[in-house]
Amino acid sequence: MMRTTVGIVGGGPAGLLLARLLRRSGIDCVVLESRDRAYVEQRQRAGILEQGAADILRECGAGERMDREGLVHDGIELRFARRSHRIDFPSLTGGRRVMVYAQTEVVKDLIRLHLEDGTPLLFEATATAITGIDADRPVIHFVHEGREKTLTCEYVVGCDGFHGITREAIRGAITTYEHVYPYSWLGILADVPPSCDELIYAHSERGFALHSMRGRTVSRLYLQVPNGSGVDEWPDDRIWDELDARFAIDGDWKLERGPITSKAVLPMRSFVTEPMRHRRVFLAGDAAHIVPPTGAKGLNLALGDVAVLARAFIYLHTTGSSELLDAYSDTRLRRVWRAEHFSYFMTTTLHLGPEQTPFQTRLQLAQLERIVTSRAAAAELAENYTGLPLY
Numbered sequence: 046m047m048r049t050t051v052g053i054v055g056g057g058p059a060g061l062l063l064a065r066l067l068r069r070s071g072i073d074c075v076v077l078e079s080r081d082r083a084y085v086e087q088r089q090r091a092g093i094l095e096q097g098a099a100d101i102l103r104e105c106g107a108g109e110r111m112d113r114e115g116l117v118h119d120g121i122e123l124r125f126a127r128r129s130h131r132i133d134f135p136s137l138t139g140g141r142r143v144m145v146y147a148q149t150e151v152v153k154d155l156i157r158l159h160l161e162d163g164t165p166l167l168f169e170a171t172a173t174a175i176t177g178i179d180a181d182r183p184v185i186h187f188v189h190e191g192r193e194k195t196l197t198c199e200y201v202v203g204c205d206g207f208h209g210i211t212r213e214a215i216r217g218a219i220t221t222y223e224h225v226y227p228y229s230w231l232g233i234l235a236d237v238p239p240s241c242d243e244l245i246y247a248h249s250e251r252g253f254a255l256h257s258m259r260g261r262t263v264s265r266l267y268l269q270v271p272n273g274s275g276v277d278e279w280p281d282d283r284i285w286d287e288l289d290a291r292f293a294i295d296g297d298w299k300l301e302r303g304p305i306t307s308k309a310v311l312p313m314r315s316f317v318t319e320p321m322r323h324r325r326v327f328l329a330g331d332a333a334h335i336v337p338p339t340g341a342k343g344l345n346l347a348l349g350d351v352a353v354l355a356r357a358f359i360y361l362h363t364t365g366s367s368e369l370l371d372a373y374s375d376t377r378l379r380r381v382w383r384a385e386h387f388s389y390f391m392t393t394t395l396h397l398g399p400e401q402t403p404f405q406t407r408l409q410l411a412q413l414e415r416i417v418t419s420r421a422a423a424a425e426l427a428e429n430y431t432g433l434p435l436y
């Protein structure tokens with residue numbers, strides 16, 4: 046039987062950053078992570094940090110390697126109708142940029158700091174239930190080293206992702222909103238330097254494609270594919286040919302090919318839980334909300350949630366007031382719904398639905414044309430992409 050102030054379920058980016066912020070302010074916490082360290086550190090996911098998210102990592106001492114190895118990006122490229130257009134972030138947002146630094150690296154940096162500091166971070170510790178939610182001391186039941194154990198907490202924070210148990214534990218007290226998209230992404234990693242300096246978002250008559258990167262020597266590329274597609278249907282040559290066709294423009298540009306080291310199909314979903322708290326149980330990150338990755342918002346929302354939540358716990362710890370904790374759900378839901386709208390907008394503007402009519406395609410092209418010819422429309426995209434303030 047263990048006790049702590051804040052019991053954190055899940056050691057992904059949200060749980061690890063929350064623990065870092067709390068420990069630095071002297072607030073006791075324990076992180077339970079169901080997977081082993083190697084698995085968590087290798088799990089391929091997001092790669093774009095908004096400026097505010099990068100600042101939070103710096104402020105908590107986890108930004109040193111990011112600043113050395115991450116790539117600062119000042120814009121993105123939009124491709125449509127075989128033409129290429131650049132959206133320049135700093136000039137449209139008063140100087141804001143994004144950082145290309147993989148989620149795997151954020152997670153490695155935070156885990157290393159926790160192990161150096163002696164944070165109770167238990168790998169292969171699977172939370173199975175939360176009891177006492179309506180009492181003053183909720184209890185997390187978990188299995189670790191083959192034994193059933195309990196962690197008695199003053200507060201529980203579910204950072205256990207979309208398939209975690211915390212949201213389920215407060216199911217009766219929350220409402221969920223969901224939209225499932227009629228297409229998926231096939232994502233690959235390839236050992237080849239990126240063929241571009243900045244991300245390329247391509248609308249084409251064959252569907253959407255995205256060229257991203259995980260550093261100077263590794264490319265990350267995505268293709269829109271029908272729901273239900275399997276990686277077996279996509280041998281390497283077919284992937285490169287399709288990427289070539291979707292990125293094609295009038296003029297010189299070449300997509301460099303290289304060995305593909307990873308392939309996965311990702312379904313696309315929007316999902317929001319309201320409220321993000323029930324009594325002493327809080328939800329943060331993917332446990333509370335999901336966005337399709339087109340707007341690069343999932344990781345940033347997760348880091349933003351726990352930055353706001355940590356500040357509320359620190360305020361409670363130093364002043365005795367629960368005012369900020371009580372405001373957590375409303376504060377974050379305003380940002381979450383903004384990010385949901387932006388991610389939906391980017392997704393539905395750039396992808397072709399299976400039932401899409403030529404009329405709808407012309408509307409998409411009209412919208413894209415507006416973004417690249419109107420400073421106001423471009424600024425709206427740039428402000429959302431680089432991230433809005435936390436509060």
Ligand SMILES: Cc1cc2nc3c(=O)[nH]c(=O)nc-3n(C[C@H](O)[C@H](O)[C@H](O)COP(=O)(O)OP(=O)(O)OC[C@H]3O[C@@H](n4cnc5c(N)ncnc54)[C@H](O)[C@@H]3O)c2cc1C
Pocket residue numbers: 054055056057058059060077078079080085089090091092093148170171172173204205206207208209210311329330331332338340341342343344345347
């Ligand atoms: C396949 C995939 C690809 C993605 N690609 C992109 C992308 O390209 N761009 C982008 O912006 N976003 C992307 N995202 C979204 C982004 O990665 C997430 O928003 C981000 O990981 C959220 O962090 P989190 O800490 O809230 O949740 P997670 O990263 O899901 O972490 C949750 C943690 O909880 C642990 N856990 C779960 N259940 C239990 C339990 N019962 N007990 C203990 N531990 C538990 C899990 O093992 C995991 O480590 C992707 C997501 C997925 C799933």
